[in-house]
Amino acid sequence: MAGRQESVNLDSLSPQQLSAVKKQLDEEVEHLSTSFSQLMAAQGKFKECLRCVQGKPREAGKNVLVPLTNSLYVGGTLSDPDHVIVDVGTGFYVEKGTKRAAQFYEDKIKELTGSIQELEAIVQNKTSTLRVVEEVLRQKVLAGSAQQ
Numbered sequence: 001m002a003g004r005q006e007s008v009n010l011d012s013l014s015p016q017q018l019s020a021v022k023k024q025l026d027e028e029v030e031h032l033s034t035s036f037s038q039l040m041a042a043q044g045k046f047k048e049c050l051r052c053v054q055g056k057p058r059e060a061g062k063n064v065l066v067p068l069t070n071s072l073y074v075g076g077t078l079s080d081p082d083h084v085i086v087d088v089g090t091g092f093y094v095e096k097g098t099k100r101a102a103q104f105y106e107d108k109i110k111e112l113t114g115s116i117q118e119l120e121a122i123v124q125n126k127t128s129t130l131r132v133v134e135e136v137l138r139q140k141v142l143a144g145s146a147q148q
Contacts, residue, residue: 010136015144018137025130032123039119043112050105053084053098 010018057064058081065073084101085093096104 010133013136015137015140018133018140022130022133022137025126025133029123029126029130032119032126036116036119036123039112039116043109043116046105046108046112049086050102050109053101053105056084056098057081 008021010021013021057078060078060081062078062081064076064078066076067073081098083095083097086096086101086104088094088104
C-alpha cells in the first residue's frame with residue numbers, strides 16, 4: 001500500500017483526535033473489506049470459467065448453452081472443441097486452445113489468491129489497530145467523566 005506509516009502514542013492524543021483516527025481507520029477497513037469482496041468475486045468467476053473450460057463437450061456439433069450474462073444463456077452449437085474465446089479484460093477477447101485457456105484461468109486464480117491473502121492480513125492489522133484505538137478512546141472518555 002502506498003503511504004508511509006508512523007507510530008503515534010495513542011495516550012498522547014485527545015479524545016477528539018482519537019475519534020478522528022478511529023473514523024479514518026473505520027473508512028480504511030470498510031474500503032479494504034469492499035476490495036476483498038471484489039477480489040473474492042473475481043476469483044469465483046475465474047474458477048467458474050476454469051470449470052467450464054475443463055468440462056466442456058469434446059466433440060464438434062454438440063449443442064451448448066452460451067452465457068451472455070450471469071443469468072442469461074442462449075443456445076449454440078460447438079464448432080471447434082479445441083478452442084475457446086477467453087475474456088482477457090477491458091472488453092478484449094482472445095481465441096485460445098483449451099489447455100492455454102485453462103492455464104490462463106489457473107494463473108489468474110493463483111494471482112488473486114496471493115492478493116487476497118495480502119489484503120486479508122492488512123484488514124486484520126487495521127482491525128486490530130482500530131480495536132486498540134477504540135479501547136484507548138473508551139478509557140479516555142471514562143477518565144474524563146470520572147474527573148467531572
